[in-house]
Amino acid sequence: MIKEVIVVEGRDDITAVKRAVEAELISVSGFGINEKVINKIREAQKRRGVIIFTDPDFAGEKIRKIITKRVPNCKHAYISQKEGNKNGNIGVENASPETIIKALEAAKFEVQEKRKVFDVKDMIFFKLTANIRAKERRDALGNELGIGYGNSAQFITRLNNYGIVKEEFIEALEKINKEMNYGGFDD
Structure with a gap:
């Protein structure tokens, strides 16, 4: 229960x-x-x-x-x-x-206190915005992290507000890259 x-x-x-x-x-x-x-x-x-x-x-x-x-x-x-x-x-x-x-x-x-671990630069670097597959990647990553789908701005807010740390983020991103055949951050 x-x-x-x-x-x-x-x-x-x-x-x-x-x-x-x-x-x-x-x-x-x-x-x-x-x-x-x-x-x-x-x-x-x-x-x-x-x-x-x-x-x-x-x-x-x-x-x-x-x-x-x-x-x-x-x-x-x-x-x-x-x-x-x-x-x-x-x-x-x-x-x-x-x-x-x-x-x-x-x-x-x-998270109650405001954090700013992730920003637009991270979204661009990790191909979660300004990329033809960005929406698909945010959807898969949000699902893996348990924070749901959001547009780029919403996604940054959720990453920061739900206390996601860089290590957790990278680990989830590597997992979805393998599952979705992205081949890494350069795809």
């Missing part, structure tokens, strides 16, 4: 997560996040901790930001758009139980 309470967007997400793990869940009913739901999430955070697990799309990211702003110190779990895609419909409800388990195991806290 997962210790933390998992916050998802809707009923279908609850069904998918319960197929994968035994856990208590709260649904925010999409953008229906009202004060009652926020208070429920706050109480869960105080008692057991919370993992925010929203869809890998614009709406999911917006919901994640609303909750994070109002309920600090939550963990964040992510799946890639590819892992949550079924016939063009993207969401947690479409992810396999294995993918859901992996995402929840990789859930991370945001």
Whole structure:
């Protein structure tokens, strides 16, 4: 059983997560996040901790930001758009139980103090921006690190906010380079 309470967007997400793990869940009913739901999430955070697990799309990211702003110190779990895609419909409800388990195991806290370990120069050097395969590489790396997909600016923020260290970053990058046949940083 997962210790933390998992916050998802809707009923279908609850069904998918319960197929994968035994856990208590709260649904925010999409953008229906009202004060009652926020208070429920706050109480869960105080008692057991919370993992925010929203869809890998614009709406999911917006919901994640609303909750994070109002309920600090939550963990964040992510799946890639590819892992949550079924016939063009993207969401947690479409992810396999294995993918859901992996995402929840990789859930991370945001670091409270501001860090600036990664910047645009790193993104360019490691071909995570300004490269024809940059989007694909960020998606694979975000999945490997458990921080989800983001555009270049979002990705830098997540690397810094989730306390990713250079060694962890390099190790994950080398792994995806092998898996995706990139052949290294020069590809």
